[in-house]
Amino acid sequence: xxxxxxxxxxxxxxxxxxxxxxxxxxxxxxxxxxxxxxxxxxxxxxxxxxxxxxxxxxxxxxxxxxxxxxxxxxxxxxxxxxxxxxxxxxxxxxxxxxxxxxxxxxxxxxxxxxxxxxxxxxxxxxxxxxxxxxxxxxxxxxxxxxxxxxxxxxxxxxxxxxxxxxxxxxxxxxxxxxxxxxxxxxxxxxxxxxxxxxxxxxxxxxxxxxxxxxxxxxxxxxxxxxxxxxxxxxxxxxxxxxxxxxxxxxxxxxxxxxxxxxxxxxxxxxxxxxxxxxxxxxxxxxxxxxxxxxxxxxxxxxxxxxxxxxxxxxxxxxxxxxxxxxxxxxxxxxxxxxxxxxxxxxxxxx
Numbered sequence: 571x572x573x574x575x576x577x578x579x580x581x582x583x584x585x586x587x588x589x590x591x592x593x594x595x596x597x598x599x600x601x602x603x604x605x606x607x608x609x610x611x612x613x614x615x616x617x618x619x620x621x622x623x624x625x626x627x628x629x630x631x632x633x634x635x636x637x638x639x640x641x642x643x644x645x646x647x648x649x650x651x652x653x654x655x656x657x658x659x660x661x662x663x664x665x666x667x668x669x670x671x672x673x674x675x676x677x678x679x680x681x682x683x684x685x686x687x688x689x690x691x692x693x694x695x696x697x698x699x700x701x702x703x704x705x706x707x708x709x710x711x712x713x714x715x716x717x718x719x720x721x722x723x724x725x726x727x728x729x730x731x732x733x734x735x736x737x738x739x740x741x742x743x744x745x746x747x748x749x750x751x752x753x754x755x756x757x758x759x760x761x762x763x764x765x766x767x768x769x770x771x772x773x774x775x776x777x778x779x780x781x782x783x784x785x786x787x788x789x790x791x792x793x794x795x796x797x798x799x800x801x802x803x804x805x806x807x808x809x810x811x812x813x814x815x816x817x818x819x820x821x822x823x824x825x826x827x828x829x830x831x832x833x834x835x836x837x838x839x840x841x842x843x844x845x846x847x848x849x850x851x852x853x854x855x856x857x858x859x860x861x862x863x864x865x866x867x868x869x870x871x872x873x874x875x876x877x878x879x880x881x882x883x884x885x886x887x888x889x890x891x892x893x894x895x896x897x898x899x900x901x902x903x904x905x906x907x908x909x910x911x912x913x914x915x916x917x918x919x920x
Contacts (some may be wrong), residue, residue, distance in 0.1 A: 575633060576878060577644030578870065580624035582652055584638040586616065592636075596625040596859065600710035604761045616649035619668045622706055623647070623866065630863045632870075645870070645878050647682075650675055658893060661886060664878040671786030674698045676896050680877060682869070684788035687808045701873055703865050705788035707857050708764050713798045715767040722837050726769040728757045728791075735775055737826050746830055750837060766798035771836055775805040778825050783808040792820055793857050796850035801843055803832045818849035 593602040599622050624636050624647075640646065643662030650672050658677045659665050667678035669688065674681055681700040683689050689700040725747065727734055734756065737743060747754055754773075757763060766772075774791035776784060789809035795802035802820040804810050810820065821832040836843050855861065881889070 572633060575875065577641065578632075578634040579637045579641055579644055579646045580620050580634060581637055581640060581646050581648040582616070582620055586652055587638065592621070593625060596622060596629050596709070599625055600708075600764055603709075615670050616651040618706065618709075619670065620647065620649045620652065622709065623668075626706075626859055626863055627866060630860070630867075632863070632867060645874055653678065659881070659889075661889060662882055664874070664881050666874055669700070669786075671788075674700075676900060677893060679881060679892075680874060685785055685809045686812045687783070687785045699877075701869055703869060704793065704857055704862070705790050706862060707790070707793040707797050707854075710764045711794060711797050712765045712767050714769055714800050718768070718770070720840050720843075722770045722840075722843065723752055724755055724768055724770045725752050725773055725833065726755050726757060726771070727773050728763050728794075729774070731756075731758050733776055735777060737778070738773070738775070743826070746826075747833075750830075750833055752833060752837070766794070766800055769798065769800050771833070772798075772800050772802040773829070774802060775823060775829070776807070777805060778823075780806045780824055783811075789813045793854070795820070796854035797857070799847050799850060801836055801846045801850075803829060813853075815853075816849065818846050819853060820846075 588606045593599045603617060621636070624634060627634050637646075640657065641663065642660055645664045645666065647666040647668060649668045650670055653665070653667060653675050655676055657665070657675075659679060664680075665675070665678040666680045666682060667675040669675075669681045669683050671684070679699070681688075681698055683700045683702050684705040686702045689702045727738065738754070744754065755768075757765070772791060772795045776782075776787070784807045787807060787809055789807075789812070792802055792804060792810055792813055803823050804820045806822060806824050810822070813819065821835070823829040823832055884892075
């Protein structure tokens, strides 16, 4: 069936790619990205989604091409950051937007999302069809050093500094850790994000409480912890909740008190730590490269390809209706959500 596929492209505009050689395979991707100083950690998501997915599919023999100009026909996959709002698919062009944690593209026929809650229609006005595929785990990940054995002392945050909640920058936090015989380390430079060798527990808390589900964020911190052989203390987020099958998947904390309690549990119960790690090795199999490529393959063949064929068979007037419906929704959406908010506030007040 692969012989009868239309052209499948991964699109990154020429002005979004650094000059010079691109990585030749998925194994060399992270080394390449770390060497690209023109790509900041906050801007790397586009390449992480688009370029890395292309490389993995190519490595596994799936027919696809990387292009820097938008083609006239075929199936095109691209990160939302790379798609101008004004782009409208031509009669033979089908765009799959890799949405990440930003808004949908106005005219892409399909969206791939990194959080299953993004794929759930939220109202009768939902016109954007979405398909969930987990985010790739950290590329070139270095797992926890087995020579650390039962050592438990390094509590680690990996990520951008803006995602570090204020409570973990206060003196009280450091005093609590010191009383437990633990220390806090922050890996803020993206060059170190793949190195879990000296980590004993991952701390990933965007916000305390249960009010914000972070519906656009992926479960990457959890996937990486599983692959690294490290327990994780995570906040209350929809992506983590969607992945949770047992209490061994991760420890949840919605307050500083719960973080401290979880750390005491892990420090004092080596059997619990071992059970979490062993469970993580099992769960990590779900996001191994071969399994992820299978998911992309299934999506492209069973969802994107039929949708592309349907699009190409539509008369031009019907395709225009598709664009008109999107435009109409975008115009009324602010009013709709304002009224929805007003109704919610009235109901809450009563």
